[in-house]
Amino acid sequence: xxxxxxxxxxxxxxxxxxxxxxxxxxxxxxxxxxxxxxxxxxxxxxxxxxxxxxxxxxxxxxxxxxxxxxxxxxxxxxxxxxxxxxxxxxxxxxxxxxxxxxxxxxxxxxxxxxxxxxxxxxxxxxxxxxxxxxxxxxxxxxxxxxxxxxxxxxxxxxxxxxxxxxxxxxxxxxxxxxxxxxxxxxxxxxxxxxxxxxxxxxxxxxxxxxxxxxxxxxxxxxxxxxxxxxxxxxxxxxxxxxxxxxxxxxxxxxxxxxxxxxxxxxxxxxxxxxxxxxxxxxxxxxxxxxxxxxxxxxxxxxxxxxxxxxxxxxxxxxxxxxxxxxxxxxxxxxxxxxxxxxxxxxxxxxxxxxxxxxxxxxxxxxxxxxxxxxxxxxxxxxxxxxxxxxxxxxxxxxxxxxxxxxxxxxxxxxxxxxxxxxxxxxxxxxxxxxxxxxxxxxxxxxxxxxxxxxxxxxxxxxxxxxxxxxxxxxxxxxxxxxxxxxxxxxxxxxxxxxxxxxxxxxxxxxxxxxxxxxxxxxxxxxxxxxxxxxxxxxxxxxxxxxxxxxxxxxxxxxxxxxxxxxxxxx
Amino acid sequence: xxxxxxxxxxxxxxxxxxxxxxxxxxxxxxxxxxxxxxxxxxxxxxxxxxxxxxxxxxxxxxxxxxxxxxxxxxxxxxxxxxxxxxxxxxxxxxxxxxxxxxxxxxxxxxxxxxxxxxxxxxxxxxxxxxxxxxxxxxxxxxxxxxxxxxxxxxxxxxxxxxxxxxxxxxxxxxxxxxxxxxxxxxxxxxxxxxxxxxxxxxxxxxxxxxxxxxxxxxxxxxxxxxxxxxxxxxxxxxxxxxxxx
Numbered sequence: 001x002x003x004x005x006x007x008x009x010x011x012x013x014x015x016x017x018x019x020x021x022x023x024x025x026x027x028x029x030x031x032x033x034x035x036x037x038x039x040x041x042x043x044x045x046x047x048x049x050x051x052x053x054x055x056x057x058x059x060x061x062x063x064x065x066x067x068x069x070x071x072x073x074x075x076x077x078x079x080x081x082x083x084x085x086x087x088x089x090x091x092x093x094x095x096x097x098x099x100x101x102x103x104x105x106x107x108x109x110x111x112x113x114x115x116x117x118x119x120x121x122x123x124x125x126x127x128x129x130x131x132x133x134x135x136x137x138x139x140x141x142x143x144x145x146x147x148x149x150x151x152x153x154x155x156x157x158x159x160x161x162x163x164x165x166x167x168x169x170x171x172x173x174x175x176x177x178x179x180x181x182x183x184x185x186x187x188x189x190x191x192x193x194x195x196x197x198x199x200x201x202x203x204x205x206x207x208x209x210x211x212x213x214x215x216x217x218x219x220x221x222x223x224x225x226x227x228x229x230x231x232x233x234x235x236x237x238x239x240x241x242x243x244x245x246x247x248x249x250x251x252x253x254x255x256x257x258x259x260x261x262x263x264x265x266x267x268x269x270x271x272x273x274x275x276x277x278x279x280x281x282x283x284x285x286x287x288x289x290x291x292x293x294x295x296x297x298x299x300x301x302x303x304x305x306x307x308x309x310x311x312x313x314x315x316x317x318x319x320x321x322x323x324x325x326x327x328x329x330x331x332x333x334x335x336x337x338x339x340x341x342x343x344x345x346x347x348x349x350x351x352x353x354x355x356x357x358x359x360x361x362x363x364x365x366x367x368x369x370x371x372x373x374x375x376x377x378x379x380x381x382x383x384x385x386x387x388x389x390x391x392x393x394x395x396x397x398x399x400x401x402x403x404x405x406x407x408x409x410x411x412x413x414x415x416x417x418x419x420x421x422x423x424x425x426x427x428x429x430x431x432x433x434x435x436x437x438x439x440x441x442x443x444x445x446x447x448x449x450x451x452x453x454x455x456x457x458x459x460x461x462x463x464x465x466x467x468x469x470x471x472x473x474x475x476x477x478x479x480x481x482x483x484x485x486x487x488x489x490x491x492x493x494x495x496x497x498x499x500x501x502x503x504x505x506x507x508x509x510x511x512x513x514x515x516x517x518x519x520x521x522x523x524x525x526x527x528x529x530x531x532x533x534x535x536x537x538x539x540x541x542x543x544x545x546x547x548x549x550x551x552x553x554x555x556x557x558x559x560x561x562x563x564x565x566x567x568x569x570x
Numbered sequence: 571x572x573x574x575x576x577x578x579x580x581x582x583x584x585x586x587x588x589x590x591x592x593x594x595x596x597x598x599x600x601x602x603x604x605x606x607x608x609x610x611x612x613x614x615x616x617x618x619x620x621x622x623x624x625x626x627x628x629x630x631x632x633x634x635x636x637x638x639x640x641x642x643x644x645x646x647x648x649x650x651x652x653x654x655x656x657x658x659x660x661x662x663x664x665x666x667x668x669x670x671x672x673x674x675x676x677x678x679x680x681x682x683x684x685x686x687x688x689x690x691x692x693x694x695x696x697x698x699x700x701x702x703x704x705x706x707x708x709x710x711x712x713x714x715x716x717x718x719x720x721x722x723x724x725x726x727x728x729x730x731x732x733x734x735x736x737x738x739x740x741x742x743x744x745x746x747x748x749x750x751x752x753x754x755x756x757x758x759x760x761x762x763x764x765x766x767x768x769x770x771x772x773x774x775x776x777x778x779x780x781x782x783x784x785x786x787x788x789x790x791x792x793x794x795x796x797x798x799x800x801x802x803x804x805x806x807x808x809x810x811x812x813x814x815x
Contacts, residue, residue, distance in 0.1 A: 159723065165679065165721055165722045167764065167765060291615070292622040293623075294624065300636075322662075327658070328663065339647065342643060342647070346640050349639060352607055352611065353636055355608070357623040357625060358622045359619075359622035377604055381598075382597075384593050384597050385597075388653070389657075390657030391593055393733065394572065394734070397734070398760075458575075461575050462575035463575065463729035468768040554622065562622065
């Protein structure tokens with residue numbers, strides 16, 4: 001397909017985009033990577049609204065137990081479990097994955113490696129369609145008898161495997177089916193990303209000329225594809241246990257519940273890096289542009305990312321220290337987990353070093369990128385407490401864990417996404433976003449975010465464990481001091497959610513009447529900025545770009561301009 | 571660090587808190603250092619302070635500012651691994667050679683029940699004392715617990731002991747604790763186990779040996795049979811709390 005496209009797209013350009021396409025074929029059944037990226041992004045953001053609404057509902061219950069939550073009503077124990085379960089599931093599988101990997105991957109890979117579309121455009125379309133189906137299936141689980149699944153996003157059997165334990169006979173099965181479908185969608189997408197980035201690069205673009213964000217998305221796709229297999233097998237086993245009475249996870253009939261945990265976390269831990277890497281890539285590109293600096297030690301970044309990817313397959317059982325595995329195994333996983341701090345620390349150091357002797361402009365995307373680093377660092381150092389077996393005995397399943405991974409996933413899924421959207425918005429829609437509104441939204445998100453989760457660290461240190469709809473039943477957790485912290489966190493959440501309206505307004509107003517964006521408003525080097533905003537169908541018009549240098553040649557000595565596009569002949 | 575929030579009442583609680591403090595100090599140092607450099611660069615190298623300098627990051631004299639800290643992080647990791655493993659071996663891989671007694675801890679949806687040895691000090695004899703929601707132990711005596719689950723996963727968590735262990739149906743998991751002071755504290759279920767997870771609490775009663783002997787005498791099944799006002803079997807806390815909803 002791709003081989004035949006250059007001629008075809010040149011032709012398309014002469015005739016203004018395939019004559020008149022109907023709305024449906026242009027926006028719903030398009031095979032254009034940019035449209036599919038938008039589909040993924042808007043679906044992901046819509047799911048994000050649902051996930052945020054769930055968080056609002058259960059945080060209100062925690063702060064004011066038994067209250068009639070506006071727009072929800074009383075939160076029962078069963079509903080509370082369903083809300084936390086699906087908040088986690090949605091935010092990871094239906095927000096972080098589609099937005100960071102699928103939306104940015106789809107949008108950026110062809111544009112940044114300089115080709116006209118994905119290698120398998122129809123596979124790409126199928127990937128989105130399956131993803132959309134999976135989202136609908138998941139939401140449907142809230143409307144069936146017994147309600148949505150409430151056994152936590154980790155779905156440990158036997159609770160998840162037997163309706164008499166979970167009390168959600170249909171909800172559990174629908175949940176498993178939705179998750180499995182979502183994996184299929186991303187397997188299809190992943191194949192496309194890796195193939196396109198490896199095979200369709202513009203003439204002259206060597207391996208070390210690929211922008212870091214593309215490398216990170218490619219490595220993330222490989223991690224995903226290599227880790228998801230065991231979990232898909234596990235999901236099928238779980239579905240069979242639920243529906244046709246097999247007993248893969250039932251100890252009374254020869255099964256083993258801990259087996260699921262291994263399958264789940266063998267995928268689950270690499271999954272953290274699957275979403276982390278694209279966000280780190282976005283951050284790297286933005287930091288280089290707004291510090292007008294070459295990325296510090298590009299090759300080191302690549303190699304440490306590879307190292308992180310390999311190591312991420314060897315740490316999974318740190319989620320299971322106290323889960324009844326052979327206690328001697330904890331030593332192995334403590335060591336590998338602590339070792340993974342080495343490449344991650346290296347990445348943080350290198351990112352910070354990129355700022356050294358730069359010329360930093362604090363635009364909205366740059367603020368988001370810097371905030372990513374700042375917040376992720378907190379997530380990183382608090383992870384050490386949990387990776388060290390001895391300390392994890394106490395912290396396991398407390399709010400310390402919860403606060404820790406929100407300090408990783410929030411920077412990834414929310415900050416990374418906002419960084420990416422504010423940075424590429426001019427390219428995507430041909431208009432600039434409002435910088436003042438952008439900064440109001442930035443501070444209105446970052447400050448409340450810390451106000452939500454720092455108290456949760458303290459609650460976790462106080463022993464507050466997770467997935468409890470009402471702490472009044474535990475005398476050590478029912479004190480006024482702890483309740484005050486819960487209220488504080490919930491109020492901060494309300495403030496943060498309110499500030500998201502600013503973003504929506506900024507998005508819509510800029511889309512309709514923002515300042516027209518030039519081709520390259522940030523004066524960046526990478527190829528996507530060397531084509532009109534928004535790029536036409538086929539991306540680069542009749543002449544495909546030719547690459548002469550790496551992506552980060554900023555402030556090169558002896559040049560008048562402080563940037564040097566990859567495709568500019570010397 | 572944790573003792574500010576919760577008393578440390580087992581022989582190993584202090585060690586676990588120690589590991590946590592060690593990690594806090596080491597990571598805290600790196601965290602603060604990173605932030606000083608990070609914010610320092612942001613303020614020092616703002617656009618108005620001049621143009622940027624061309625640095626590839628491959629220069630030896632610059633790269634060592636990354637490599638040396640990097641090796642130091644590795645050294646810190648080794649300290650943390652050593653501390654964590656030492657505590658882990660003590661808490662999870664050893665059992666007291668001469669335990670004072672063994673208690674059975676049973677998790678089920680949604681209550682904890684406990685089997686205590688009676689006056690003979692042995693489990694699975696006629697004088698065992700079974701309770702729901704209340705575990706009675708003696709201070710300063712090493713106990714072995716046998717943890718079982720009847721239905722789904724549960725987690726036997728005694729925060730003041732800094733102890734957590736999953737209970738898995740089909741297995742008996744053994745562990746130990748020695749309480750260092752008397753009092754009544756929380757037992758919590760720390761693994762989601764269904765809609766009653768939020769009410770699956772129990773209490774641990776740590777007493778002196780004399781008090782415990784008295785409790786045994788009072789609750790031995792043989793004595794209860796003759797006693798006129800035998801306490802009715804208590805309904806699990808969870809059942810009552812859920813029914814109240």
